[in-house]
Amino acid sequence: MTPKLLLDALIPLMADLSREMHDSERYRRLLDTLRMLFPCDAAALLRLDGEVLVPLAINGLSSDTLGRRFRVSEHPRFRILLSNVPPTRFPANSSLPDPYDGLVEAHSGELHVHDCMGCQITMNGRPWGLLTLDALGAGRFDSVDTASLQAFASLAAATVNVAERIHDLAETSEQERQRAEAYRLAANQSRRELIGQSPAHKKMMKEIRLAGPSNMTVLITGETGVGKELVANAIHAASPRARKPIISLNCAALPETLVESELFGHVRGAFSGAVSDRRGKFELADGGTLFLDEVGELSLAVQAKLLRVLQSGQIQRVGSDEEHKVDVRVIAATNRNLEEEVRQGRYRSDFYHRLSVYPLLAPPLRERGHDILLISGFFLEENRFRLGLLSLRLATDAQEVLLGYRWPGNVRELEHVIARTALKALAKQPERPRILTLAAEDFDLVNEVKPLISEQEEQIQSELDLQNGSSLRDAVSAYERRLISASLARNGGNVASTARELGIDRANLNRMAKRLGLK
Structure with missing residues (x-):
């Protein structure tokens, strides 16, 4: 590779350093240039997060690679690359397992003989991550100038540095800085995380970042299995309470006679089997967060006692006359339509409104x-x-x-x-x-498999309805009815959330629903 070719390829990337763009686009351009300069069939940029390598961008690898988390201790090639500052090339006949076996798009099966090399990316004198290159044929990297790859790795470090500095500048307050640090610490403590890039996922993450720093009670709604507990953990991690515990209670998993004891604790002798004093979930969560899962299963009697705690912050152990003051943020979750439960008299209206100060929908998969x-x-x-x-x-x-x-x-x-x-x-x-x-x-x-009806098919169906004798007004009403019904279903029947999604006022939504015959 001639110095002029290298310089011509690097100039656009250097120009990108002064431009504002999304991190994913910045990293995509980096890997496109890498594959243009070096004869590889696949490339990846990975960030070192503790003992795990997280793929940030890939080129030539299957799309599910972005969701994988590679433990360095399980992948000797990654371990070797992270221990060497200069670029490292592995022999074609190396017996070390390749982390990308079965993941290269142009190849299926085990990569028995191929060229593989990588380069450490260093930030502030410490390993930040890796650039990896794989070629399906042996000897493809014979002509690669390691000094050129090292220069490219330096530019990659500058690109990462710019991306991270832009992100840091966006965090304009000390509170936000602490929130980001707390979220990082919480993420390191748990292997489970909220993964996604879809508009629905990004919308939910935006709501989490908005609700997290507040002290509002959050009601997470959504179908069974969408990950409402993960959402609750993310809200807690994004809050000033992140260094304090988040205590969880599944309200549906306990008999009604034990719910009060679990929530508020009990004193010795309060009931048969209470052989000693016991702190409840509220006391355990003092200073932190209490997550009430399946909150729609609570009885009316327990709802009334919880309402008092949410209003005053005072709790009373079962069997005791003494009150305790607690500082607890409540996050609740349910797959029920609580508004409908209120209308049917099965749920207290005042308790529902206390829970749903900030309603947040977890979208279905x-x-x-x-x-x-x-x-x-x-x-x-x-x-x-x-x-x-x-x-x-x-x-x-x-x-x-x-x-x-x-x-x-x-x-x-x-x-x-x-x-x-x-x-x-x-x-x-x-x-x-x-x-x-x-x-x-x-x-x-x-x-x-039940294929979804596309927007184009819905449009065609509307046109057919119109051709089959419906007036324009009838066709528009039918479309509005389908649109509102679908949004209500996505939001678990929550009118406020549906109005926000559709971008209209709640009162207008109620009037439209009444006109269209929707309950």
């Missing part, structure tokens, strides 16, 4: 598009480790099946389906493979 593949990548990596495989991947037809299925059980169902399918597919193998590829036929979802 079927509305999150290609997030399905990113989340699948996370579960595939979990099961690869659990089953002791070198690689666990999805065939193209399997990806199509997952994208086409409606996922009534949402993310929880996806997790169980991948775990079950991987186990069954492994059992079918005559010999234990190093790489296991899950095909469409391995999944038991093929006959359950």
